[in-house]
Amino acid sequence: MKNKSKYIEVFIKSLSIDKKKFSEKLKYNDIPEWDSIGHMTLMSGLEDAFKISIDTDDIIDFSSFKKGIQILKKYKIN
Amino acid sequence: MKIENNIKLWSSLGMRATFGLIAMELAKKHPELIITTSDVSTSAGLDRYKNKYPDKYIDVGIAEQNLIGVSAGLSSEGFKVISTTFAPFQTLRCCEQIKVNLGYMKHKICMVGLASGLVLGNLGFTHCSIEDIGTLRSIPNISIVVPSDPFELFKVLNEAIDYKNSVYIRLTAGANSKIINSKDYEFKIGKAVEILPGNDVTIIGCGNILGNCLEAASILKKKNVQCSVVNMHTIKPIDHEIIRNITSKNKLILTVEEHNIIGGLGSSVAEVLSSYNHNCKLVRLGINDFYSSGGSYEYLKNIYGLSVEKIIETVLSNL
Amino acid sequence: MNLKKIKLFAKNIRKNIIFAAFKAGSKSAHIGGALSSADIVAVLYSDILKIKKKKTLDDNRDRFILSKGHACLALYSALVEKKILKKKELETFESDGSNLLGHPIINKLSGIEFSTGSLGMGLALGVGVALAAKKKQKKYKTYVILGDGECNEGSIWESVLCASHFKLDNMTIIVDKNNFQQTGKNSSIMDLKNLTNKFKSFGCEAIEIDGHDIKKIYKSLNKKNSKKPKVIVANTTKGKGIQMFENDNNWHHSVITKSIYKNIIKEL
Numbered sequence A: 001m002k003n004k005s006k007y008i009e010v011f012i013k014s015l016s017i018d019k020k021k022f023s024e025k026l027k028y029n030d031i032p033e034w035d036s037i038g039h040m041t042l043m044s045g046l047e048d049a050f051k052i053s054i055d056t057d058d059i060i061d062f063s064s065f066k067k068g069i070q071i072l073k074k075y076k077i078n
Numbered sequence B: 001m002k003i004e005n006n007i008k009l010w011s012s013l014g015m016r017a018t019f020g021l022i023a024m025e026l027a028k029k030h031p032e033l034i035i036t037t038s039d040v041s042t043s044a045g046l047d048r049y050k051n052k053y054p055d056k057y058i059d060v061g062i063a064e065q066n067l068i069g070v071s072a073g074l075s076s077e078g079f080k081v082i083s084t085t086f087a088p089f090q091t092l093r094c095c096e097q098i099k100v101n102l103g104y105m106k107h108k109i110c111m112v113g114l115a116s117g118l119v120l121g122n123l124g125f126t127h128c129s130i131e132d133i134g135t136l137r138s139i140p141n142i143s144i145v146v147p148s149d150p151f152e153l154f155k156v157l158n159e160a161i162d163y164k165n166s167v168y169i170r171l172t173a174g175a176n177s178k179i180i181n182s183k184d185y186e187f188k189i190g191k192a193v194e195i196l197p198g199n200d201v202t203i204i205g206c207g208n209i210l211g212n213c214l215e216a217a218s219i220l221k222k223k224n225v226q227c228s229v230v231n232m233h234t235i236k237p238i239d240h241e242i243i244r245n246i247t248s249k250n251k252l253i254l255t256v257e258e259h260n261i262i263g264g265l266g267s268s269v270a271e272v273l274s275s276y277n278h279n280c281k282l283v284r285l286g287i288n289d290f291y292s293s294g295g296s297y298e299y300l301k302n303i304y305g306l307s308v309e310k311i312i313e314t315v316l317s318n319l
Numbered sequence C: 001m002n003l004k005k006i007k008l009f010a011k012n013i014r015k016n017i018i019f020a021a022f023k024a025g026s027k028s029a030h031i032g033g034a035l036s037s038a039d040i041v042a043v044l045y046s047d048i049l050k051i052k053k054k055k056t057l058d059d060n061r062d063r064f065i066l067s068k069g070h071a072c073l074a075l076y077s078a079l080v081e082k083k084i085l086k087k088k089e090l091e092t093f094e095s096d097g098s099n100l101l102g103h104p105i106i107n108k109l110s111g112i113e114f115s116t117g118s119l120g121m122g123l124a125l126g127v128g129v130a131l132a133a134k135k136k137q138k139k140y141k142t143y144v145i146l147g148d149g150e151c152n153e154g155s156i157w158e159s160v161l162c163a164s165h166f167k168l169d170n171m172t173i174i175v176d177k178n179n180f181q182q183t184g185k186n187s188s189i190m191d192l193k194n195l196t197n198k199f200k201s202f203g204c205e206a207i208e209i210d211g212h213d214i215k216k217i218y219k220s221l222n223k224k225n226s227k228k229p230k231v232i233v234a235n236t237t238k239g240k241g242i243q244m245f246e247n248d249n250n251w252h253h254s255v256i257t258k259s260i261y262k263n264i265i266k267e268l
Helices: A004-014 A036-050 A056-061 A065-074 B003-029 B047-052 B064-076 B087-093 B095-104 B132-137 B150-160 B210-222 B240-249 B265-273 B297-303 B308-318 C003-027 C032-048 C069-081 C122-136 C154-165 C195-201 C214-222 C258-265
Strands: B033-037 B057-059 B080-086 B109-114 B142-145 B166-170 B193-196 B201-205 B227-231 B234-236 B252-260 B281-287 C063-066 C142-147 C171-177 C205-210 C230-235
Touching: A004 A036, A004 A065, A036 A056, A036 A065, A036 B003, A056 A065, B003 B033, B003 B047, B003 B080, B003 B109, B003 B150, B033 B064, B064 B080, B064 B087, B064 B095, B064 B109, B064 C122, B064 C154, B080 B087, B087 B095, B087 B109, B087 B132, B087 B166, B095 B109, B095 B142, B109 B150, B132 B142, B132 B166, B132 B234, B132 B252, B132 B265, B142 B150, B150 B166, B193 B210, B201 B210, B201 B240, B201 B265, B201 B308, B210 B227, B210 B252, B210 B308, B227 B240, B234 B265, B240 B252, B240 B265, B252 B265, B252 B308, B265 B281, B281 B308, C003 C032, C003 C069, C003 C214, C003 C258, C032 C069, C032 C142, C032 C171, C032 C214, C063 C069, C063 C122, C069 C142, C122 C142, C122 C154, C122 C171, C154 C171, C171 C195, C195 C205, C195 C230, C205 C214, C214 C230
Parallel strands: B033 B057, B033 B080, B080 B109, B109 B166, B142 B166, B201 B227, B201 B252, B252 B281, C063 C142, C142 C171, C171 C230, C205 C230
Antiparallel strands: B142 B234, B193 B227
16 A cells, blocks of 8 residues: 555544554554544544545444455555 | 634534533532433433542533522522433423523523424434424513534533523534534624625525525525525524514515424514514515424425525515 | 520520411411421521531522422521521511512522422432532532422422432431321322332432431431432321311412411410
């Protein structure tokens, strides 16, 4: 993924977490910051950063950092 | 917190989840804040608040009459209380407690009615609220505010918490609600906002349904009908001045609300119009005093004439 | 405990109740239910409640809530005895513009904590006030008097569950159980059966006493409780203290004429 560093940065900023708390294994609800509100903040952050509009189904399916990479491919973010 | 960034996020979250975020900010500013609920935390976006401020959160369980009494007791001892549960239960189940504690004894409480209007229509009308404004209007000492979007909710809560009397705040729509206010603006309880200027017709709305009003106005403009759209966020005390200004210019007012046309915004405007001479016709759009079969939010808006198409149709047929 | 002093206090409460009801004349008054509460109110106001006449707004005062609002003559009379209200004010009972109406109107300066009268609401206020004490780490105690008929209201039980859940041991509920409500006996209208057991099963420390035995009232109010709200179910007689009123439900809400007043005042 070319945009990986940008993607990681959005995670860290949207979820308001320390770089140390971040890991590529991160999943929804793994940490208190990635609750339903954190999730919507993350989706909003990704939409702004990559100038896309994410479908509701994809918002629901976006269950982990890794899954997110797959989903973003649909929106031509590699 | 940059305002514009928040507006987009808050609208995607919807009013309920945004309420939870705002509560976190309020707790920092107001050390005497206590939020009381009847078994609703997640539904009010309050999970984070509950975890961070457990001593500022009291859940009395599914017991709304007790909720109001306990909230009033706390308020009488100097706490700033915000109570919340779903709108029908927040207003009707404990209506007499609201009358006696908030109206008669003037204990100050902010009541936040979640998911009012038609948004939970798929759960049936026990979970919709089309009577709350009408019921509370007849109790003295309670102001009634219907924020148009989550950004407005932010402004309402910040003013209501220190307002002179109790305030009922009626939340409408769900996640991905329409953005009505895309830039910062001046907000004051009791002062309506003209969100779109125009000359022929005025659409006065309250709540997120204003999104449909704005869309209808934009389509009507192409048909050469200039609609102004007014956000009458405060039903009580209603803004008399803006209504008088409207009737001095226009011949038609359309009120639009997710509430019975008896008792709510439309009735309030009608009361003002009946108190002086003017040449304006009033048409009230809303729930026409019947409970339809349940269904999605969109389905119900259509049945009750609150869809964009029906609003346009109503304007055109009354010109 | 000064038994003589409390007994005199109770007698004066009864005198004041009858006096005010007589002054109200044809407007009539809730008499029976005030008289049944008189001894409980006497013990509270003469010896238990930390309430002082010039310090009615003191943040550390004990809070007394008459949820059974129609017994207000007992409250007003006690406030007169404590010199918080003047006897002259009692004469304005139920008259136009008066602060002393047929149900209490909130007036903390005059020692009236809340407007009650719509039955079933005072206990929730008590819970809120007791919770506030816990939160502010204040030592004041909260006392709520309920009627037995009032226990028909579901809202009472919402509040009882809540008081128990939040372990409000700084709160005492006293039920004036005179066995009557407006239309007749509790047992025929809506039978409460074993009320004390009901409170126990809701998580309260509940006991039953003779509601006219001053010593027992005093002892039960002073008994220590912990982690649970205290409930005292006081068995009383409606109209207690005036022979012709006792257990006669016609005196729930009625008129004391001049001749009746002349007769009954002799008993006190």
